[in-house]
Amino acid sequence: MKDMYKVIVVCDDPLKRPTFKVFIESLDNMQVVLSNLPEERTYNTLKTENVDLILIDIDEEKTSKYLNSISQLKKQAADTKVIMLTDNLSYFDYMTALGISGILPKKSTPDHIIRMIHTVQEGQTIIPISVLHRILFKNPDETLTDKEKNILSFVIKGYTNVKIAKEIFVSTRTVEKKLSVIYEKLGVHSRIEAVEKITREKMV
Structure with a gap:
């Protein structure tokens, strides 16, 4: 040691x-x-x-x-x-x-x-x-905070990061960071994969 x-x-x-x-x-x-x-x-x-x-x-x-x-x-x-x-x-x-x-x-x-x-x-x-x-017993939906679910709802609607930032009154950079965290939680690597997963599993 x-x-x-x-x-x-x-x-x-x-x-x-x-x-x-x-x-x-x-x-x-x-x-x-x-x-x-x-x-x-x-x-x-x-x-x-x-x-x-x-x-x-x-x-x-x-x-x-x-x-x-x-x-x-x-x-x-x-x-x-x-x-x-x-x-x-x-x-x-x-x-x-x-x-x-x-x-x-x-x-x-x-x-x-x-x-x-x-x-x-x-x-x-x-x-x-x-x-x-x-x-062992987690539901993927439970790992997302209400704020993250709100951001995902805009993603599903096709909003850009700039538009999401205006909706929730934060910077575009903040939205990018939050999406990065969301992708990690969902186990996906892109916006398309995220939309597919949350739509398939009805997470939002």
């Missing part, structure tokens, strides 16, 4: 960040090299440090945005493990596709998080029963 296991903590709660740092660094050979939220600092730290693990605990509403950031982070540091604390399982397929090593509920205790860190260190992972149940 290497001399020092380096960790980045990404957390938008300034009161929780010090807690994460304390209990992680209470473990042998563990060092928190960055504890912050801004993505730029995370990117820069990955460039200058040989980071082993990123622990993420952010507001549920920011999950979609940060998952896109993780995609970029993994391209930059493919061997870096990622553990995410979230109760939003609608993104589970996308998380696994990105190569996230572990998923835990947001109310996980330090003991649970430490156990997950040790397991990830060994190249394995732990899937909570609630997550496993969702994997």
